[in-house]
Amino acid sequence: MKKEILITIRGVNKSYVKHIVLREIDLDVYRHEFLAFVGKSGGGKSTLLRLIAGLEQPNAGKIKQGGHLINKINDQARMMFQEDRLLPWMSVQDNVTFASKKPDDQKEAKKLLSLVGLTEYANAFPTKLSGGQKQRLALARALFSHPDLLLLDEPLGALDALTRRNMQDLIMKICQQRKITTILVTHDINEAVRMANRIALIKDQLIKEIFDNPYRGIDTNEAKEKRALISDEILNKILN
Numbered sequence: 001m002k003k004e005i006l007i008t009i010r011g012v013n014k015s016y017v018k019h020i021v022l023r024e025i026d027l028d029v030y031r032h033e034f035l036a037f038v039g040k041s042g043g044g045k046s047t048l049l050r051l052i053a054g055l056e057q058p059n060a061g062k063i064k065q066g067g068h069l070i071n072k073i074n075d076q077a078r079m080m081f082q083e084d085r086l087l088p089w090m091s092v093q094d095n096v097t098f099a100s101k102k103p104d105d106q107k108e109a110k111k112l113l114s115l116v117g118l119t120e121y122a123n124a125f126p127t128k129l130s131g132g133q134k135q136r137l138a139l140a141r142a143l144f145s146h147p148d149l150l151l152l153d154e155p156l157g158a159l160d161a162l163t164r165r166n167m168q169d170l171i172m173k174i175c176q177q178r179k180i181t182t183i184l185v186t187h188d189i190n191e192a193v194r195m196a197n198r199i200a201l202i203k204d205q206l207i208k209e210i211f212d213n214p215y216r217g218i219d220t221n222e223a224k225e226k227r228a229l230i231s232d233e234i235l236n237k238i239l240n
């Protein structure tokens with residue numbers, strides 16, 4: 001089956017003052033894929049994500065989604081961050097709908113809260129939620145307007161190992177079910193290799209290499225071993 005391209009990035013450079021963060025970035029993102037960006041801290045992963053989100057503009061080159069130039073905030077995309085960015089004065093359900101009272105929005109919010117396992121907290125305030133529950137609510141909010149593209153900037157970084165793993169599974173399941181193209185920035189190479197079908201290594205301001213990962217989301221011993229090998233290879237390439 002021919003893969004459909006959702007996003008094209010061509011010849012993108014990004015600098016801050018005289019500090020070059022990204023250069024000569026060429027990348028196609030396929031519709032419905034799960035792509036991860038990995039690399040050293042400060043290497044430009046979040047910058048590339050913000051460029052795709054239209055929160056920043058490149059100094060040179062073009063980014064297009066569905067053929068349209070991203071030259072302002074990308075309204076087809078939603079982002080999730082390490083911090084939950086919830087609105088503490090609104091109920092859990094209002095955080096999903098941004099306090100819209102339209103019956104269809106309420107219905108969709110209920111569906112999303114059920115999907116992320118927060119139905120019983122719909123009328124509570126976010127302060128009642130644990131860290132993991134807050135990130136589940138942030139996920140529900142990001143999914144609210146049926147985005148084509150989900151941009152995840154280290155959203156699981158502050159969670160404990162078990163909660164993190166459950167969130168990884170939930171995100172993978174929902175993105176697959178809802179056919180959402182997803183790009184994840186993570187420090188955790190094992191997480192990238194567990195979740196993504198392609199992993200792009202950003203190094204020396206470039207996309208150095210893209211690793212295909214046919215073993216994502218499979219929990220057999222063989223798949224785990226193959227993923228461990230891919231993780232090792234990526235780690236070696238980051239370090240050398």
Ligand SMILES: Nc1ncnc2c1ncn2[C@@H]1O[C@H](COP(=O)(O)OP(=O)(O)OP(=O)(O)O)[C@@H](O)[C@H]1O
Nearest residue numbers: 016021039040041042043044045046047048185187
């Ligand atoms: N708004 C900004 N103004 C100036 N410099 C910036 C700005 N945003 C990012 N940078 C710089 O660009 C470089 C890349 O930052 P970026 O956050 O993209 O890296 P990263 O790979 O996501 O890092 P980390 O994994 O630590 O989050 C860093 O040196 C950072 O200091």
